[in-house]
Amino acid sequence: MAMLTLVTRQEIAAQKTIIASEIISLQRSFYDEEALEAYREDGEEDLYWEIFDLLQGKPESYQSFHKIIGLNHSDLGSYTQLLVSRLQQLADHLQIQEWIVLSHLRLDFFGNRDNDYAPLEQAYQSLEKLTGLHTYKEAFRLDQSGFAEFIPILFWIQRCDPSVSDYICVFDEQQRISFFICKYGNLHVTEMGQEYLSPQLLQELGWTLIEGPESDPFTDDGAIAGRVIRF
Numbered sequence: 001m002a003m004l005t006l007v008t009r010q011e012i013a014a015q016k017t018i019i020a021s022e023i024i025s026l027q028r029s030f031y032d033e034e035a036l037e038a039y040r041e042d043g044e045e046d047l048y049w050e051i052f053d054l055l056q057g058k059p060e061s062y063q064s065f066h067k068i069i070g071l072n073h074s075d076l077g078s079y080t081q082l083l084v085s086r087l088q089q090l091a092d093h094l095q096i097q098e099w100i101v102l103s104h105l106r107l108d109f110f111g112n113r114d115n116d117y118a119p120l121e122q123a124y125q126s127l128e129k130l131t132g133l134h135t136y137k138e139a140f141r142l143d144q145s146g147f148a149e150f151i152p153i154l155f156w157i158q159r160c161d162p163s164v165s166d167y168i169c170v171f172d173e174q175q176r177i178s179f180f181i182c183k184y185g186n187l188h189v190t191e192m193g194q195e196y197l198s199p200q201l202l203q204e205l206g207w208t209l210i211e212g213p214e215s216d217p218f219t220d221d222g223a224i225a226g227r228v229i230r231f
């Protein structure tokens with residue numbers, strides 16, 4: 001397999017019913033009748049349904065377990081390197097060979113290109129190189145080397161660009177776990193069907209369970225450099 005393979009969201013939804021169920025549930029929680037009406041009044045109802053592309057699907061029923069984990073690491077410059085290393089150890093433990101990435105809404109992975117914050121610019125340049133594209137709204141599969149390249153890109157995009165999907169979800173190919181990276185660099189993990197990551201295992205693999213409110217580990221004042229809201 002290539003490092004990264006482009007696939008459509010519908011293809012993933014058809015092949016991976018648990019992944020589809022997770023996305024359907026997220027879309028249901030964000031669906032807004034008033035927003036739809038506003039699109040409708042502008043004659044753009046079809047655009048709303050393009051974003052909520054899996055909303056009409058029927059999710060499967062299964063147990064879910066949710067947790068937030070982090071690395072208790074405050075050096076921003078070395079964080080992504082450590083994050084990749086710890087995730088690869090976790091993947092090795094769970095014998096994950098391939099990952100599937102799609103966002104909770106059908107939005108462009110390439111967000112605000114006018115933001116000239118250097119780490120974000122570099123992230124988008126790296127994403128262009130990885131995908132061969134400069135706009136993309138579908139899904140992709142990653143092997144282990146592609147995953148190692150993608151995680152730093154994802155970290156900087158989610159940290160600095162609120163115009164992209166809040167939940168760019170990364171699933172293991174066997175549909176056991178998923179996570180998204182928040183602006184603080186923490187992983188919001190969902191385990192589907194059963195609990196695979198016990199607190200003891202996470203601790204052994206170098207992770208910290210986060211309970212209570214999150215805060216930015218890289219700054220004293222909580223201000224995130226380079227994070228720009230596009231109007």
